[in-house]
Amino acid sequence: MTDVRIITANTAAALAAALCRVQVIAAYPITPQTPVTEELAAMVESRRLTAEYITVESEHSAMGCVIAASQVGARAFTASSANGLLYMHEMLHWAAGSRVPVVMACVNRGVGAPWTILNDQQDSVSQRDTGWIQLYCRNSQEVLDTLIQAFRIAEHVRIPAMVCYDGFVLSHCSTPVDVPTQADVDRFLPPYEPAVKIEQGVPMAINPLILADPRPDAHGDLKPGYMDIRFRLQEDLLAALETIDRVDRNFGEQFGRTWGGCAWEYRMDDAHHALVTMGSLASEATLAADAMRAQGYRTGVVGVRAYRPFPAEALARALSRAETVTVFEKDISYGYHGALASDLKAAFFDAGLRPRFSSYVAGLGGRDVRPDQLVKAAIDAITDRQIDRWIDIRM
Amino acid sequence: MSDDSQKTLTAVSQPAPGEAGKTGDWRSHTPVIDHERCVQRDSCLYCWLYCPDGVVSRDFPLTINLEYCKGCGICAEECPRKAITMVHGRNPHDPDAQEADHD
Numbered sequence: 001m002t003d004v005r006i007i008t009a010n011t012a013a014a015l016a017a018a019l020c021r022v023q024v025i026a027a028y029p030i031t032p033q034t035p036v037t038e039e040l041a042a043m044v045e046s047r048r049l050t051a052e053y054i055t056v057e058s059e060h061s062a063m064g065c066v067i068a069a070s071q072v073g074a075r076a077f078t079a080s081s082a083n084g085l086l087y088m089h090e091m092l093h094w095a096a097g098s099r100v101p102v103v104m105a106c107v108n109r110g111v112g113a114p115w116t117i118l119n120d121q122q123d124s125v126s127q128r129d130t131g132w133i134q135l136y137c138r139n140s141q142e143v144l145d146t147l148i149q150a151f152r153i154a155e156h157v158r159i160p161a162m163v164c165y166d167g168f169v170l171s172h173c174s175t176p177v178d179v180p181t182q183a184d185v186d187r188f189l190p191p192y193e194p195a196v197k198i199e200q201g202v203p204m205a206i207n208p209l210i211l212a213d214p215r216p217d218a219h220g221d222l223k224p225g226y227m228d229i230r231f232r233l234q235e236d237l238l239a240a241l242e243t244i245d246r247v248d249r250n251f252g253e254q255f256g257r258t259w260g261g262c263a264w265e266y267r268m269d270d271a272h273h274a275l276v277t278m279g280s281l282a283s284e285a286t287l288a289a290d291a292m293r294a295q296g297y298r299t300g301v302v303g304v305r306a307y308r309p310f311p312a313e314a315l316a317r318a319l320s321r322a323e324t325v326t327v328f329e330k331d332i333s334y335g336y337h338g339a340l341a342s343d344l345k346a347a348f349f350d351a352g353l354r355p356r357f358s359s360y361v362a363g364l365g366g367r368d369v370r371p372d373q374l375v376k377a378a379i380d381a382i383t384d385r386q387i388d389r390w391i392d393i394r395m
Numbered sequence: 396m397s398d399d400s401q402k403t404l405t406a407v408s409q410p411a412p413g414e415a416g417k418t419g420d421w422r423s424h425t426p427v428i429d430h431e432r433c434v435q436r437d438s439c440l441y442c443w444l445y446c447p448d449g450v451v452s453r454d455f456p457l458t459i460n461l462e463y464c465k466g467c468g469i470c471a472e473e474c475p476r477k478a479i480t481m482v483h484g485r486n487p488h489d490p491d492a493q494e495a496d497h498d
Contacts, residue, residue, distance in 0.1 A: 196404070204409045204410070205410070206407050210406045215416065217409075218409075219411060223406070228403055229406060232403045
């Protein structure tokens, strides 16, 4: 028996967090994430969810609270967007360095200045280098499913995970979502056990000042230096690529839905031309690929679901036979290219590939991106040598 | 993950003497107590109270654990009887240690 509800991605995220039996929620409301916090607060208030809901005075504190909660053994959740996420930035590094498996819903919104409340992915892409896992979703069902997967991934590799989905495009649009039962989610996600737990009667300092080199502690145990701990984060984050794929497969075995693990393909079997993007734009790219095929261009889509860790080898493999690769993204590393385009080019270099490569920045601050615009941009990229530009600039 | 791997997962320390190393070798000045001025019957123990490293004894005559004393001089500053003097050198009774001070 299925329970299909017509809900927004924000409701899907709140339901998923509740189904994961989160024990501590600390969040500060910000558009377009606000309904996630409101719905979870209502569940806690009405005792449909047994959890501590901490109303904090800032996003910086929200992340501080969930880090601490995770260290005493609670499954912890938060959500944010845009400038609120930027305000968390210091604590995002702290969460990853502490290896706490907290999960956050990031409802993607453009960052100020100037103020925008509308969608792009500059907020989470700007957190790329914090050591978090970042998963990007195409639709509300994927948001619900990915959030459940995220807790299992994060708790296995001891690295925090961000589930990113586009503000308004997904967060405020109602679509059918199959909501799993509590019993099924319980079977998929065992209770959380922290790696290092702070307990009464066993005093300890987590994250004391440590020196550059390893040294023995007062008990004679050799303790790692800063760089050794950070190297371990990098190794484990890269190993998480396999975990993300495996958890998605396991999810599919139990729930009958998979989302491609780290990256997914659409009509790539015979494709000469590939569109690469992430988030809801990737759903739209599949419509563009269909339209291009109708015009005689054999086109497919490779969607990036895990942006960090970056599935460089899987993407290079998926794109190894593409003559033309065109990237669309709602972010940019100002002064260079879109972040995804840069990362993908690096992956091609490592794989010894050199397709005709173009990249477009699109949809910043909520500017609408239509499939026909993607089609035109992609055909320009096929007929031209190399393009690196923005779509739909009107000045 | 194995137990071994947990050790390098994150930085953790448990409170114990010397957890931050033998911090006595940070010292450039060493506290020396004048036991004529500090006597048990009217002692204030301000030095014990103020010491940020907890290296002053509560037993009399007072002793200071020089393995961990960083030589900050707070005890000398706070002593109302001027019974503690900061003397230049890591160990005023050990000429070799004073020599090392010039490193």
